[in-house]
Amino acid sequence: MFRSKDKATAALPMSAPSLDVRQIAAGPATTTIDVSSEFTGTLKTQKAVHIEGKVEGEVECGSTVTIGNGGKVNAHIRAEAVLIDGEVHGDIEARTEITLRKTARVFGDLKTEGIVIERGAKVEGQITIGPARDTATGAPTLAMGAPAPKPKL
Numbered sequence: 001m002f003r004s005k006d007k008a009t010a011a012l013p014m015s016a017p018s019l020d021v022r023q024i025a026a027g028p029a030t031t032t033i034d035v036s037s038e039f040t041g042t043l044k045t046q047k048a049v050h051i052e053g054k055v056e057g058e059v060e061c062g063s064t065v066t067i068g069n070g071g072k073v074n075a076h077i078r079a080e081a082v083l084i085d086g087e088v089h090g091d092i093e094a095r096t097e098i099t100l101r102k103t104a105r106v107f108g109d110l111k112t113e114g115i116v117i118e119r120g121a122k123v124e125g126q127i128t129i130g131p132a133r134d135t136a137t138g139a140p141t142l143a144m145g146a147p148a149p150k151p152k153l
Contacts, residue, residue: 035070049079051086069103082112084121091125
């Protein structure tokens with residue numbers, strides 16, 4: 001019924017298993033400082049930052065900085081956008097927007113192109129709203145500290 005060459009052929013797998021090479025979609029990249037953590041120094045990142053713990057020093061972020069309800073920050077913050085539910089002692093510069101939720105407590109100057117302040121939020125400091133400008137030339141800037149290109153004539 002079976003010849004020896006058929007047995008050898010029957011023992012071989014019909015096809016090798018295929019490998020699943022689909023890309024796995026990553027969730028939003030976020031640096032998190034949880035409620036049990038404290039950070040002192042300069043934090044520089046292009047990722048979003050979420051702070052529920054304590055931070056002291058400087059925060060430079062190419063994305064959004066979120067200070068949660070339990071967050072206590074004593075730092076200068078520079079970011080694309082800043083959303084605050086907790087407490088901040090220090091100046092904040094956001095290229096696009098600063099949002100202060102009703103539980104926010106901010107003690108420092110704010111500079112941004114747009115601002116949202118919910119009823120109940122507390123701010124002690126100056127608020128400057130409008131396009132960022134280069135301090136040396138007075139020209140508008142596109143990003144924190146980067147001058148806008150000069151128009152071609």
